[in-house]
Amino acid sequence: EAQVTQNPRYLITVTGKKLTVTCSQNMNHEYMSWYRQDPGLGLRQIYYSMNVEVTDKGDVPEGYKVSRKEKRNFPLILESPSPNQTSLYFCASSPGTGLYTEAFFGQGTRLTVV
Amino acid sequence: KQEVTQIPAALSVPEGENLVLNCSFTDSAIYNLQWFRQDPGKGLTSLLLIQSSQREQTSGRLNASLDKSSGRSTLYIAASQPGDSATYLCAPNDYKLSFGAGTTVTVRA
Numbered sequence: 001e002a003q004v005t006q007n008p009r010y011l012i013t014v015t016g017k018k019l020t021v022t023c024s025q026n027m028n029h030e031y032m033s034w035y036r037q038d039p040g041l042g043l044r045q046i047y048y049s050m051n052v053e054v055t056d057k058g059d060v061p062e063g064y065k066v067s068r069k070e071k072r073n074f075p076l077i078l079e080s081p082s083p084n085q086t087s088l089y090f091c092a093s094s095p096g097t098g099l100y101t102e103a104f105f106g107q108g109t110r111l112t113v114v
Numbered sequence: 115k116q117e118v119t120q121i122p123a124a125l126s127v128p129e130g131e132n133l134v135l136n137c138s139f140t141d142s143a144i145y146n147l148q149w150f151r152q153d154p155g156k157g158l159t160s161l162l163l164i165q166s167s168q169r170e171q172t173s174g175r176l177n178a179s180l181d182k183s184s185g186r187s188t189l190y191i192a193a194s195q196p197g198d199s200a201t202y203l204c205a206p207n208d209y210k211l212s213f214g215a216g217t218t219v220t221v222r223a
Contacts, residue, residue, distance in 0.1 A: 043211075044213075048210065088155070103205075
């Protein structure tokens with residue numbers, strides 16, 4: 001089954017403790033991205049990757065890191081989480097960014113930073 | 115920067131009624147537009163992808179129209195059911211997806 005898998009689904013952590021949210025897709029997609037969703041603000045892009053070893057900032061990259069060492073994986077790293085990073089996070093993948101590119105989303109990771 | 119507006123923000127209808135969800139966007143230079151469904155606390159499920167060259171796209175009870183030049187898309191859901199209750203998001207793709215705040219639909223049995 002074609003899917004985007006995120007782990008963990010739920011995470012509660014303390015301020016400053018480094019964490020990683022994993023994302024994996026099995027569709028051989030080149031383009032992957034991370035979004036956060038907050039009430040009243042909608043979904044905002046954090047980082048994206050056009051292909052292996054190619055990443056760039058989205059609209060709200062501060063406080064986040066990413067890496068793309070393999071095509072299927074795109075982990076999101078919070079080096080020193082803060083309470084304002086409490087949010088619902090989504091990973092997405094698509095064949096590319098242009099015509100005929102349908103995006104697929106993971107089930108989300110609900111992160112609480114206390 | 116692409117700005118996406120969805121109207122209405124919320125909608126409550128009795129079962130069987132047709133739904134009309136509106137989406138407007140500011141930059142018409144898009145490749146395509148995707149409609150998603152999101153259940154509370156859950157992920158986004160892709161409903162329809164409509165290409166910039168298309169005027170309409172249909173899937174079952176769902177029909178999406180696109181007027182790229184005026185920056186508008188409409189999602190029609192025929193004969194609504196309680197299972198259609200969810201938040202619906204539109205996302206124009208102009209190199210990346212931009213999202214509106216969504217329309218939250220409640221279908222009353």
